[in-house]
Amino acid sequence: MRPVGKVCGTRWIPLGPMFRRGSGRAAGERHGFRSTGLLAVLFVFGHASAQTAASDPDVHRGRLAAVSGAGVAVMAGSLIGLNEAWYAQYERSRFHGFNDGAEWLQMDKAGHVFSSYWIGRWGQGLMRAAGVPQRQAAWVGAGTSLVFLTGVEVLDGFSAGWGFSGWDMMANAAGAGLFLGQELAWGQQRVKVKYSVWPGPYAAQRPDLLGASFAEQVLKDYNAQTIWLTLSAGAVRRRASAWGWLGLALGHGGDGMLTAEAEPGDGRFRQVLLAVDVDLERIPVRGKAWRTVLFLLNCIKLPSPAIEWRSDGRLMLHGLYF
Numbered sequence: 001m002r003p004v005g006k007v008c009g010t011r012w013i014p015l016g017p018m019f020r021r022g023s024g025r026a027a028g029e030r031h032g033f034r035s036t037g038l039l040a041v042l043f044v045f046g047h048a049s050a051q052t053a054a055s056d057p058d059v060h061r062g063r064l065a066a067v068s069g070a071g072v073a074v075m076a077g078s079l080i081g082l083n084e085a086w087y088a089q090y091e092r093s094r095f096h097g098f099n100d101g102a103e104w105l106q107m108d109k110a111g112h113v114f115s116s117y118w119i120g121r122w123g124q125g126l127m128r129a130a131g132v133p134q135r136q137a138a139w140v141g142a143g144t145s146l147v148f149l150t151g152v153e154v155l156d157g158f159s160a161g162w163g164f165s166g167w168d169m170m171a172n173a174a175g176a177g178l179f180l181g182q183e184l185a186w187g188q189q190r191v192k193v194k195y196s197v198w199p200g201p202y203a204a205q206r207p208d209l210l211g212a213s214f215a216e217q218v219l220k221d222y223n224a225q226t227i228w229l230t231l232s233a234g235a236v237r238r239r240a241s242a243w244g245w246l247g248l249a250l251g252h253g254g255d256g257m258l259t260a261e262a263e264p265g266d267g268r269f270r271q272v273l274l275a276v277d278v279d280l281e282r283i284p285v286r287g288k289a290w291r292t293v294l295f296l297l298n299c300i301k302l303p304s305p306a307i308e309w310r311s312d313g314r315l316m317l318h319g320l321y322f
């Protein structure tokens with residue numbers, strides 16, 4: 001019995017680069033896609049910023065230009081970096097699809113939901129910092145999330161090692177929709193998506209696939225990851241409470257996976273967990289800097305007691321699960 005948790009996925013994290021340098025048609029296609037993807041990112045941020053600045057006198061136009069430029073730079077750099085680093089070991093191919101719905105006990109899809117949700121929230125946060133109204137900022141955040149992650153999926157579509165995944169796109173839409181829907185319905189995030197990770201023994205058996213170093217295992221080893229939906233008392237109570245930051249979390253994980261798809265007798269099993277949670281954004285603190293820090297850290301599920309149900313029929317109790 002190991003009190004572990006799990007986190008992000010392999011390809012969906014906004015890290016950095018993906019394609020092998022080359023010449024001829026492949027290089028031209030790569031350059032063409034990169035330009036198209038960056039133009040899409042620029043369009044979302046640029047068009048939204050221009051419309052907002054023109055229609056709302058309370059917007060800080062200089063700050064809006066700064067955060068928009070920073071957002072575009074981060075996303076563009078991530079796509080270019082992901083293109084150069086991650087896919088450098090794979091050949092290019094014509095754009096094609098790929099059915100990966102049965103892989104990794106859907107842990108990678110849960111990771112897409114997490115990424116899309118938080119990119120949307122971070123995008124909204126940047127817009128709010130410039131004085132953009134909350135609902136408008138939510139639309140910009142959700143749109144930015146979908147544009148960026150669609151760019152990643154298109155990169156997959158041109159890689160011989162993968163392909164464009166409709167399942168990934170559905171997960172991306174679910175994460176962005178969860179974020180945007182709550183903003184439009186309640187003006188707040190009652191249900192939040194979080195992750196936890198604790199590397200286990202499997203990466204040592206497949207370091208090429210699950211990661212050779214700790215940093216790689218955090219990103220690649222789906223056995224080590226748990227994606228959570230959390231709900232705090234403060235999200236459902238009308239009156240303020242000193243314990244409004246305390247809540248519950250429902251987690252989804254998988255274990256025993258050395259390959260993407262199940263093999264006879266490989267021993268993999270799904271995990272469903274119920275745990276205590278702390279909503280860092282609902283902890284009363286003074287100062288905008290502290291509130292920003294807690295907002296950024298709130299994507300991480302903190303260690304806590306948990307009950308775990310496994311698809312092999314076992315029920316586990318954990319004094320501390322991460």
